[in-house]
Amino acid sequence: MALDVELAEIRDFLGSHPPFEALSPDELTAITPRLSIVYRRRGTEVLAAGERVGELLVVRSGAVESRDEDGALLERGGAGTCVGGGALAAEVPQPVGVVAIEDSLLLAMPAAVFHELLAQHPEVSAHFSQRARALAAAVSVQRTHRAEGGGRAVLRTRARDLVTRTPVSVPATATIREAAEVMSRERISSVLVTTDDRLVGILTDRDLRTRVVAAGASPEAPVTSVMTPDPVTGHPDALALEVLLELLRRNIHHLPLVVHGRAVGMITATDLLQLEHANPVHLVGEVAKAADPAAVAEVARRLDELVSSLVRQGTTAHDAGRVVTSVGDAVEQRLLGLAEAELGPPPVPYAWITLGSRARFEQALGPDQDHALVVHDDHRPEHDAWFAALAERVTDGLEQAGYPRCRGEKMATNPSWRLPVTAWREHLLRWMTTPTPQAVMESSVFFDLRHQYGDGSLTAVLRDLQRETAPRSPLFLAHLAAHACTRQPPLGFFRGLVVDRSGEHRDTLDVKRGGLLIVAEIGRLHGLAAGSPATGTLARLEDAAADGRISAPLAADLRDAWEFLAHLRLVHQAERVRAGEPPDNHVPPASLSSFEQRHLKAAFGVIRDAQSAVAQRYPVRTLS
Template structure:
């Protein structure tokens, strides 16, 4: 093959959708193309084409404008002319013009149609939306992983044995015999065909034998009544995360007909390692901050294993946060054991990525204390000591002190309910730059320890206040536009120049944070109490705070960018390096770069839309 044709073939093979074509087809394709040079300022596509063609940009740049002259898109190297073979020149939904001297490869529309007819994966590119392409790219990342069993298997498929059950009025001894005969570690208790409770081997030991309860007593005396359940269609990984978060080893499984069985950690272990569950179990047994630090050191390995198993960013975030929550709770228990019973009820609140259940290993810490209003001034000495114990313990476990000092050990963020209410009222009524910065932190709060339910009242007050204040939402919208995706004119990546991270971009602050900020504004505008970014977007779409398509597209963009970030960090951890958020485009395949540009462009479009809705320029 001619050297020039080889160069064209390699170019096509590195760009979607031509990378989906078989090698033999790619070998023959360059000979079916023509090359055209367009000077700057040439209409695009050129009106003098003798026949309609698909334009594939090799070099140069093209601007696309609507009928009012507004810029609606830009094309650069590797991009295709939108809808080239589906409309006549007069019917094109845009006016195009080359913004610089441009070289393009031309594929006749008849040839394009033949390729689409013969190669389904190639054809799907033209039919798929941006969201569908990103979802496909995310699936490709997961398919490259070592194993995806728990990502695809449903818990219903793990229930090999018939349902083992009894009624709550049988004796404890009779229940134990049923479990022994069936060789099961748990027993569902049904009343009139409905789930009434469950007992496990642990309940028999702790609630019967250790408590000296006669085995002749009815089993309902030791059963757990308030049960968390999963559907038979729940993915194995989701069940695993639920077990990790709740520190349980059995979950009843329901289908459309009622109770179907129980899934246990043993069932999941048969499919794949359940490290998150075991880490949480180890945390609960830890007797010192030093022991917790040793357990926490395993989080990097957990992230590596989850990436290798095909987990998405959201799944990894849920798993790692479950361990962080357990460490936080154990530190609180150790603090209370050292300091004594709290003088009044309190709530430990996590902020940031821990609150949103979106952590990687290890994030810095953001937290605060909400204390009952009847606390006395002298009570603060106790809570100050408790906060210092937990903050120091988290730091020892790798969750470094917050650079902005947003921690419970800071006197300002250790306050009774009435003061927290006043804080939010001030921030919402007078949204100056500092208030907006603090709002971005404190509108992402989740209770980690709250035995008296103090957080519920604060949350209700916050959402009631924020939903009514449209000016405040407009300020928050303007604040959400400050973190822009790293993509410039003609879909070119904007990279860091010089320094330690030369020729990279920050996936967290330029990719993840913009979607987090958008989701927060959508949630606040609709008075939604979801905290997780994907849950916020889904709820906002259902509440019509943004379109259903907009919500779905942002969810896919966030998952794609986040999964690339988790994979990048896992590779660093595996090499023994410190994980960071700085990714070089050269570390990605051409297809991944293209999808990442799509994701960044989508986020930018959604930011522009939000800015126009709230006239954010007035509040910047």
């Protein structure tokens, strides 16, 4: 009797998962006794790459994942996931390895039973054929990522990829003549100045012209007297696009690449601008040369085409967000420069800060504006007209360039978001030390901030205050936790996808509000609690895991979920652009393959688990 009950449970389990839901109850009853049960401990191999598959495995409980030969995640699934079906159907070796990521029970269906099902049920055969094609496509995409070099891969070019020689340096004890001789001999336009291998300065051709020849300095004077001390530096892993933006922002032509104080390379504006024409580096260069806001907007309209190119090249969502954000930064900075040129110099120093997804380097197409102005405390009431005019010109220019105004008025045009630094400090302290749910919800975007233009020291005051105060503000963190748990992923009780049933977005789900924003809120919470200096979601999760705020496996799962959802949105937006429709975040699940739908459910499930972990760690229930 007990055996009959167990067989009935297995029959009902199979009948609730694709593709076995296509079988009749009698057919399910007939095949159930022909199955066996296999157990795999967490971390053990379920199916090896290259293995000849002798049976179909169906996850009864637990979870498995498949990765390519370089460890890139291809698929992850829980109960109902079929393992080896595509290879078994095509009678080819298993293309990728599958590993249990939890203690797992699997139902094993002999090959003879499996092939009987394929012969009798075309829909079952079609299911496994589609899975095989989807897996092959995923493997192909990962191989394309690895195979990309120069040329079309320029969108993903890192600063280190542009370094063609080891950096040339002279000691700080050298004379100007000695430094110039090194530059001449090595045929370079700049030389680094070091003390004990640590970078202390840079001497360029321009310095020799303006500070030595024109100023009549003695060639025997120390190089330290004419070098630029503590020069602006970059990191080798920065995108080439970000490096160009930094050069344009600072009006410099050389950027040493530094790791732990030691120079590992040097790149110049010429290195960057020699990259192929049809890429974001060139786009940023054109924005920087635009003569007026209309010209800026004209260049910015090519961003849609850029995103389509990113999708075609298989760029990761993380890298795509950085590229799109960097173009947006260039637009914003050029508009600020044009506004200053029109209005004249500012009456007091100020900082323009960018907020939200732009600050996190996670922008996609169609984002609204989020920014604020931090004004020096020497500000007087009569100065506000200048800053109000600046804010209006830049906000209007951004709107022309395709960035809609924020419906919540979180923009520098709002006097409440255009304040002296002391007033901002008071706001931040109040939000963090005596928070209210409404205030935290309205101000949460301000906790993703990044300096954009002007006096960086003003931004640093607020950024440092956040980093120092947030970890010591448990009530504030509890409010952030409650906010992160308020919005639920569009996943039903039985882990089905929940779509809008009416209205403009009927039969779609919002991957931004139902997924990406929740991950960003969780990352913000844990990052602030850990005192992380990062603003990006993935970097915050990494810092939080290192600090013990979140388990390393859950942080890894959230990173994978974020990357998948962001990539899904990127592809969806590119398709809408190609169809002549405005980009949005509303993806119709019916347009996705079963492979993608399974990933989507898994991603939303990870987010739901992360929300549960947040609710357990922070006293969200005590706030009601």
